[in-house]
Amino acid sequence: MTLTKSLLAGTALVLAAGGASAQEMANEMTxxxxxGAYQNSQLKAYVEPYMEANPGVTVTWDESSAEAVAKLRAMNEAGNITWDLVDVVAADSIRLCDEGLAMEYDPEDLLAEGDDGSSAEDDFGDLLVDDCFIPQIVYSTTFGYRNxxxxxxxxxxxxICDVFDLETYPGKRSLEKRPINNMEWALLCDGVAKEDVYDVLGTPEGQEQALAKLGTIKDDVIWWSAGADTPQLLADGEIFMGSTYNGRLYSVIVEQDQPVDMMWDAQVFDLDGWIIPEGLDDAHLARVSDFVKFATDTQRLADQSQYISYGPARLSSAPLVGEDMKPHMPTDPENAKNTFLYNYEFWADYRDDIDAKFQAWLAQ
Structure with missing residues (x-):
């Protein structure tokens, strides 16, 4: 689809979304x-084209997705929802949906059909993990290292177990300051079979086992909270290896030309997408619905892959991904020889309890 056709399509959506006219939609969205690089890919692929097609609409960014669950809980408690659209990982969507903090929707009403004529429900398939999640990309958390x-x-x-091998590979590592992924990798490298990881992690003994394994490298870990931290630490030479999202590593390797290589073994596949907070007024809901239909169509999701190496969530978008980007995708066969499939339901159920245990362990 050409840019001109895209803009015309966006203008048509303004008039059609939810039966609302432009006059009935809010002119601003948060x-x-x-x-970082991910938000910039959203800006380039979705927001800038949408704003060009809809003069007068303004967008304010809030970079709080990592705290989305806690902040939406607080907003709901205060009766003051100030966000219009929130990017979250699938497990957080499940929690928010279960708690009534994210809006349930019908894919056939809110999302556009695929360019190949497929229904939205068929095009997104199993990536519609709950009644609230609007899939956007498939990504992975994996490791980069200074070559x-x-x-x-x-x-x-x-x-993956080279991360725990301080004798062969001395030097600082960076790991995310949360249990997700770290606990799974620790159990894998402590002898737990891949298919048994979540059964073991669901027990107090398994949680202690994972923390004990992490304890073997704890003194050599720099804990990160923002996805941009590991690429910066690698670029500055402050760490030998570190985990982060594959798209962030793509940026530091390809765009910044740093001496960094990828380590794809046991990369953890995950989903990222939108939720619409429950409780928006009609004008804001109409605007957000219009934007979502625009931002998640076949072409737009493929467009995002121009700016970051994440796989689009629609089947109909995959053939539109550029050939030069495909080798950098987590789903490329060469990169996906040994993947670890993230269990959304497990972390939706156990996240709060294991988080508390993990943070207490960090503080020791």
Whole structure:
């Protein structure tokens, strides 16, 4: 679809979305995302084209997605919802949906059909993980390492358990300051079979086992909270290896040309998408619904892959991804030889309890 056709389509959606006219829609939106390269990809693929097609609409960004659950709980308690659209991972969507903090929707009403004529429900398929989640991308959390810091005589790290091997690969690591992914990797590298990880992690003994394994490298870990932290630490040479989202590593490797390589082993596949907070007034809901239909159509999701190496969530978008980007996608066959599938339902159920235990362990 050409840019001109895209803009015309966006204008048509303004008149059609939810039966609302432009006059009945709010002229501003607050969109919550993660900052950095990912938020920039949303800006370029979705927001700037939408604003060009809808003069007078303004967008304010809030980079609080990591705290979305807690902040939406607080807003609901105060009866003051100030966000219009929130980017979240699938497990957080399940929690928000279960708690009535995210709006349930019908995919056939809110989302556009695929460019190939498929229904929205068929096009997104199993990625519609609950009644509130609006899928956007498939991404992974994986490791990058400084290729100029590989010890002399050692092979470059290629397996997830190399993260725990301080003898062969000395140096600082960076890990996210939360239990998700870290606990799974720790159990894998403590001898738990992949298919048993969540059964073990669901027990107090399994949680202690994971924390004990993480404890073997704890003194050499820099804990990160923002996705941009690990790429910066790698670029500055402050760490030898670190975890982050694959798109952030793509940025530091390809766009910044840093001496960094990817380590795809046991990359954790996850989903990211939108939720609409429950309780928006009619004008804001009409505007957000219009934007969502625009931002999640076949072409727009493919467009995002121009700016970051995340796979689009619609089947009909996959053929439109550029050939130069495909080798950098987590779903590329060469990169996906040994993946770990994130269990959304597990973390929706256990997140609060394991978070508390993990943070107490960090403080020790």
């Amino acid at each position: 969109i919550v995302s993660w900052g 100029d810091m590989v010890p002399e005589g050692a092979d470059a790290p290629s397996e």
